[in-house]
C-alpha cells in the first residue's frame with residue numbers, strides 16, 4: 176500500500192464535494208459543493224437554521240457527513256478524527272477552558288502536538304491579539320470582546336490549514352462587532368490563513384470576505400465576490416437577503432436582440448439579457464421578477480422630469496412616505512399598477528426633498544436592474560435585521 | 568479555600584454579582600431567614616458538642632459505682648486514650664478501611680457518573696434513580712444482605728473458589744475485605760451523585776474544543792473533563808470518607824473482632840463499659856483527626872487544580 180500522506184500537515188484549497196448531512200429524515204446540509212482557495216477569507220452567510228454550523232462541524236470533524244467528501248489539497252479528511260485534522264475552530268460561544276489561564280488556553284493545541292518553543296509562539300499570539308497583559312487571568316475575568324480574541328488566538332496559534340469561525344462576533348454589541356471585524360480582517364491578512372467565517376449578518380460578510388457563499392435551507396444559493404452577489408443576484412433570496420431590493424413581477428413579451436422586452440401593470444420596458452439570474456425563462460408569457468436596488472433609482476418631481484421621454488426605464492408614481500436617514504432620504508413610491516417601490520436618494524440639497532403626495536418619476540438604467548425567475552417566492556430572504564432593532 | 572466552596576459550586580460561569588446593598592431592611596430579612604438554621608445548629612450541634620467536651624474531661628467518682636463520673640478538667644484523659652493501643656489501633660484501622668473504601672468508591676463511582684452523564688441519553692433519570700434505589704432499604708438490612716452475598720455458600724465465594732483465589736474451604740466473610748466491601752457499597756451513592764452533578768454541568772462544547780485542539784479523547788478527559796469535575800470528586804470523597812471513618816455497622820456485621828473500627832470502640836466503651844469520658848475523648852479525637860485530614864486534602868486539591 177502506498178504511504179499515507181500525513182493528514183496533519185495537509186495544505187491547499189479546501190474542497191467540499193456533494194456534502195450531505197441528515198438528522199433522521201431532516202436534511203440539514205443538502206449536496207453542498209464548494210471550493211475555498213488557500214489563504215482566502217470566505218464567508219458562509221445565511222439565516223438561522225440553514226445549516227452553517229453543521230457544515231463547519233463536518234469540516235472540523237465534529238459531525239460525520241451522511242454523504243460526500245471533504246478534501247484539503249489532495250488529502251481526504253472526510254472521516255478523519257477531529258484531533259488529526261489541520262483545522263481549528265473559533266466556537267460560537269468561544270468554549271474557552273474555564274479552569275485554565277489565558278496563556279494555558281492558547282498553549283493547549285501546541286502542547287498537544289508536542290511542539291517545541293511553545294512559549295514564544297503563545298506570547299506572539301497574545302501580542303497579535305494585544306492581550307499580553309491578561310495572560311495569567313482566567314477566562315471569566317475577561318470581557319466578551321477579550322474572550323473572543325483569546326478564542327481566536329487559541330485557534331490561530333496552531334497555524335491550521337483552515338480556520339473555522341462560527342459566528343465569532345455574534346455575542347458582541349454592534350460597535351465592538353464593527354471594531355472586531357476590522358481586527359479579524361487585519362489578523363487574517365497578517366497570518367495568511369484560510370478563514371471560513373460563518374455569519375448571518377450580511378454586512379459583516381460583505382465587508383470582510385473575498386468570497387461570500389449565501390446559504391439557505393441546506394444549499395448554496397449563490398457564491399461569489401460581495402460586489403457580484405450584490406449587483407447580480409441569481410435568486411430572489413439573495414436579492415432580498417443581501418441589502419434591499421425592489422422586486423416586482425412582470426411577464427416576458429419577446430426577446431429583441433440583446434434585450435428582453437417585459438411588461439407589467441405599469442407598462443412595458445426593456446432589460447438586457449445579460450442581467451438575467453438563474454433559471455429565467457425567456458418564453459413569451461413567462462413570469463419573471465424584475466429587481467432594482469433602491470439606491471440605483473433616480474427620483475424627480477414629475478413636472479421637472481416630464482420635459483421629455485426619460486433615458487432608460489421609468490415609471491411614474493406618488494410619494495407615500497419619506498424618511499430622512501441623514502446620508503440619504505428613503506422614499507416609498509406607489510405606482511399606478513399598485514407596486515410600492517423603495518428609493519434611496521442621496522442628500523445633496525435638503526431643499527430638494529420631495530413631500531408626501533408629490534407626483535414623481537422614477538428612472539433607472541436597464542443595466543442596473545436584474546431579472547429573476549418568476550416562480551420563486553418574492554419575499555424569500557426578507558429579514559428583519561435584529562441589530563437594526565437594537566440600535567434604533 | 569473553604570470547605571463549603573469545595574463542596575459547592577466553585578466553577579463560576581459568570582462574574583460575581585455586585586455585593587448586595589447594605590440596605591437596613593434587607594439585612595434584617597437576611598438575619599431573619601438565618602434564624603431558624605442558627606437556632607437549630609445551636610440547640611442540636613453546639614450545645615451537645617460542649618456537653619460532649621465537658622464529659623470528655625470527667626473522672627470517675629472515687630469509690631462510686633460503674634458509670635458515675637464527676638466534672639473535672641482532666642486533660643490527661645486525652646493523653647491516656649491516645650497512648651492506649653486498644654484505642655489508637657482501631658482509629659488507624661478506621662482511616663485505612665475508609666480510605667480504601669473511598670478510593671474504591673471513586674474508581675467505581677466516577678465511571679458510573681460519567682456514563683450516566685454522557686452516555687445516559689434518555690435513560691439518565693432512570694439510571695440516577697437506580698443509583699439511589701438502595702436507600703429505599705434500611706442501611707442495616709442492606710449490610711446484612713452483604714453477609715449473604717459474601718457468605719461461604721454465596722455466589723462470590725463460589726466464583727472465587729472456581730478461579731482459585733480462595734481455597735476449597737476458605738471464605739471472605741467475616742474479614743477486613745468484607746468490611747471494606749460493605750463500606751464501599753454503602754457509600755457509593757454519596758460518591759456518584761456529586762460527581763454526576765459536576766460532570767453534567769461540563770459544557771460538551773469544551774470537550775469538542777479539546778478535540779479540535781488536537782487532544783486525543785483520553786488527553787481531553789484528563790486535561791478538561793476531569794479538572795472540571797473536581798468539585799464533584801472533592802465533595803464525593805468527603806461524603807464517603809467522613810461517614811465511613813466513623814461507621815460501626817459494617818465492621819460489626821461484616822468483620823471479626825480484629826476488624827473493629829473506632830466507631831465500634833466508641834459504641835462499646837459507651838454502651839457496654841459505660842466509660843463515658845473515654846467514649847467522649849474518642850469521639851473528639853475522631854472528629855479532630857477527620858477535620859485536619861479534610862483541611863489538608865482540600866488545601867492540596869484546592870490550590871492545585873480547582874478553579
Ligand SMILES: Nc1ncnc2c1ncn2[C@@H]1O[C@H](COP(=O)(O)OP(=O)(O)OP(=O)(O)O)[C@@H](O)[C@H]1O
Pocket residue numbers: 198201203221222223224225226227228229230375
Ligand atoms: N444534532 C442534531 N439533530 C437534529 N437536528 C439538528 C442537529 N443539529 C442541527 N440540526 C438541525 O439542522 C439545521 C441546521 O442547523 P445549524 O446548526 O447548522 O444551523 P445554523 O445555520 O448554524 O443556524 P444558526 O445561525 O442559528 O446558528 C437546523 O434546523 C437544526 O435544527
Ligand SMILES: [Mg+2]
Pocket residue numbers: 227228229267341
Ligand atoms: Mg450556527
